[in-house]
Amino acid sequence: MDPKEMRERMKIPIQSMPEQDAKERVKNFYEVPLGFTEEQAILEAKRCIQCKTPHCIGGCPVNINIPWFLELIAEGKFVEAARKVKESNGLPAVCGRVCPQEDQCEKVCVVGKKNPAVSIGRLEKFCADYEREHGEVTIPELPNSTGKKVAVVGAGPAGLTVAGEMVKLGHEVKLFEALHTAGGVLMYGIPEFRLPKKIVKAEVEYLERMGVEIECNAVIGKIDTIDELLDGDYDAVFVGTGAGLPNFMNIEGENLVGVYSANEYLTRVNLMKAYQFPEYDTPVIRGRNVTVFGAGNTAMDAARTALRLCPDSVSIVYRRSREEMPAREEEIEHGEA
Known part of the structure; x- marks a missing residue:
């Protein structure tokens, strides 16, 4: 890239992504960023x-x-961009939404030294x-079968990724998932307003189209052991x-009624749709005043979920500072808004 074009690009302001208004999104579970x-x-x-030494690549785990x-994308070749991402990352629609880009690729973006970093994650999502x-999702050309079979225990992000990579190498793959639906933490742990379940389901269906077999309600250790899989x-x-x-x-008191782990609380709401009880079978206690201990992403997910269940207040208790x-x-x- 010549210096003149580089200077012109540096003048382009960061693009603000449209999102649901705070007063509206607290009433629903729809995705916040539009x-x-x-x-x-x-x-x-x-x-x-287009740095000569793109540190962003090294900042990306994959x-x-x-x-x-x-x-x-800059050339308007959006489908080609998605396929380029998929060469390294089998879950781009997921990672574009929930990966901590600000601590990875965007953290080392050269543009970010003087201006806001390029919104890499949002562009991956786009x-x-x-x-x-x-309707442009296509199955990549797969190699001839190696005759090898791989069992993947757990259909969460790690299992889904491994299954996709193994199929690309020509192996036959079967995923075993203990729950009634594949996706793991992507389905039960991350709220709909951050990661719509239709996105996860589309990624799972993509793997099935590639030839991955998925068996749900299959608890390895009960139906088969690891040794039995390998001996079979x-x-x-x-x-x-x-x-x-x-x-x-x-x-004291952590076993009282109304005290949940974030894991159970989010699973009840996300996977079992407790927020629609009694239309769905699983209830969740709707506290008038909700307190969340911790301030990581899971704590924020729990707090923002609680806000949508119409309490009088939601508070986060954390041992350190806001920063x-x-x-x-x-x-x-988004939680504070």
């Missing part, structure tokens, strides 16, 4: 100056070729959504059972 328009996406992508897919909404048809087993058990504080809260700044701001 997404870039095509014009906004092109302008935001043009803010990338090393997405970020400058390449951003330039494709191109993945565009591909899906325009499978050449390898990946265990991605997640961190489903919560840690309690071991304080030290580990949750994403965007999530904190």
Whole structure:
């Protein structure tokens, strides 16, 4: 890129993503960020100056070729951009929404030294959504079968990712999920207003179209052990059972009625649709005054969910300062608003 074009790109202001008004979103579980328009996406992508040494790639845990897919968006090639991302990341619509980009790729963005960093995560979300909404999702050409079979235990983000990568290598893959639906924490832990369940279901269906077999309500250890899988048809087993058990504080009263772990609370609301009780079978106590201990992303998810159940108040109790809260700044701001 010549210096003149680089200077012109540096003048482009960061694009603000439209979102639901705070007074409206507290009444519903719809996604809060509404997404870039095509014009906004092109302008935001043009803010990338195509560095000779793109630190953003190293800042990405899966090393997405970020400058390449951003330039494709800048050229209006949205579907091609999504496919470029998928070469490294099988869950772009998910990661574009929930990955902490501000601590990864965007943190080391060169543009961010003088101006706001390029909104890499929002652009990843944009191109993945565009591909899906325009019916352009296609199955990549897969290699011939290796004859090897892989069992994946747990259909959360790790299991889904491994399954996708194994299929791309030509292996036969079967996913075993203990719950009644695949997705793991993406389904039961992250609220609808941050990650719509239709997005997760679309990613799961994409894997099935690639040839991954998924068996739900299958608790490995009860129906089969790992050793039995390996002694049977499978050449390898990946265990991605997640961190489903919560840690309690071991304080007086934590076993009282109305005290939930964030894990149980979010599962009741997200997966079992407790907020629609009695239309759905699982209830959840709607406290008049709700207190959440902790200030990470899970705490913010619980607090923002509680707000939507119409209490008198929701408070977060945290042992450190506002500046030290580990949750994403965007999530904190949405909670405060």
